[in-house]
Amino acid sequence: MRLVFLGPPGAGKGTQARELAREWGVPHIATGDMLREAVAAGTPLGREARTYMDRGALVPDDVIIRLIGERLRQPDAKGGFILDGFPRTIPQADALSRLLSELGVTLDRVVFFDVSEGELLRRLTGRRSCPQCQATYHVVFNPPKRDGICDRCGSALLQREDDREATVRKRLNVYAEQTAPLLERYRKDGLLTSVAGEGKIDTIHGAIRKAVGA
Ligand code: AP5
Numbered sequence: 001m002r003l004v005f006l007g008p009p010g011a012g013k014g015t016q017a018r019e020l021a022r023e024w025g026v027p028h029i030a031t032g033d034m035l036r037e038a039v040a041a042g043t044p045l046g047r048e049a050r051t052y053m054d055r056g057a058l059v060p061d062d063v064i065i066r067l068i069g070e071r072l073r074q075p076d077a078k079g080g081f082i083l084d085g086f087p088r089t090i091p092q093a094d095a096l097s098r099l100l101s102e103l104g105v106t107l108d109r110v111v112f113f114d115v116s117e118g119e120l121l122r123r124l125t126g127r128r129s130c131p132q133c134q135a136t137y138h139v140v141f142n143p144p145k146r147d148g149i150c151d152r153c154g155s156a157l158l159q160r161e162d163d164r165e166a167t168v169r170k171r172l173n174v175y176a177e178q179t180a181p182l183l184e185r186y187r188k189d190g191l192l193t194s195v196a197g198e199g200k201i202d203t204i205h206g207a208i209r210k211a212v213g214a
Helices: 013-024 031-041 044-053 061-072 090-103 117-125 165-179 181-188 201-211
Strands: 002-006 028-030 081-084 109-114 127-129 136-138 192-196
Touching (some): 013 201, 028 031, 031 061, 031 081, 044 061, 061 090, 090 181, 109 181, 165 181
Parallel strands (some): 002 081, 002 109, 109 192
């Protein structure tokens, strides 16, 4: 299973990808998570990425393409993967095509999460994330069992710096300008499948499995 999960910030890509990757035994490759880990570790990549992430801008394509190139060459990605948050620009999509052809594999599907803007704002401003294991919750729609504590690893949950309302609006604009054009490209390639991204998390989970024939 080689999939791309595509959609605006807050569409539920990470929530669904984490569960489905576990179910299918493939890695969940999320560029946002990889960058946040680099930021937390204070690496040169993290220090550079942070200047873009905190203001809701995209990290430069060459940095991201290098990161994904290294990750997709790891042995655990040989049998499949779910890409979450990549590609996000036309140059990134071009780089992915080149990389997959070098590796002698092809994408099976690009799953688009269709969610209205009002719902995205509600989701992102109420999101709480685990800095340790990257699990995500929502104060109303998907709360942890114990207030402010990760169900999975027991760490204290945080609000992401870029989930403040002004930055969320900026991220939605960046999505519309730079990422939404990928929909047309993958539609033309016959790879795009749309899934209704509003409703119960379990219902959406089932819709994705059906859409990709799993
Ligand atoms: P990234 O981490 O990729 O952020 P994003 O795409 O903006 O996506 P999110 O993580 O915000 O949303 P999601 O769709 O995963 O939603 P989630 O499942 O958490 O990127 C962050 C930054 O890193 C970027 O701004 C950029 O700077 C940089 N970056 C990353 N990749 C890059 C790239 N390729 N190129 C350049 N720069 C890059 O759900 C959201 C909330 O909703 C949660 O609270 C969840 O509990 C809740 N929820 C989920 N499903 C439902 C449901 N069905 N009903 C109700 N609530 C739900």
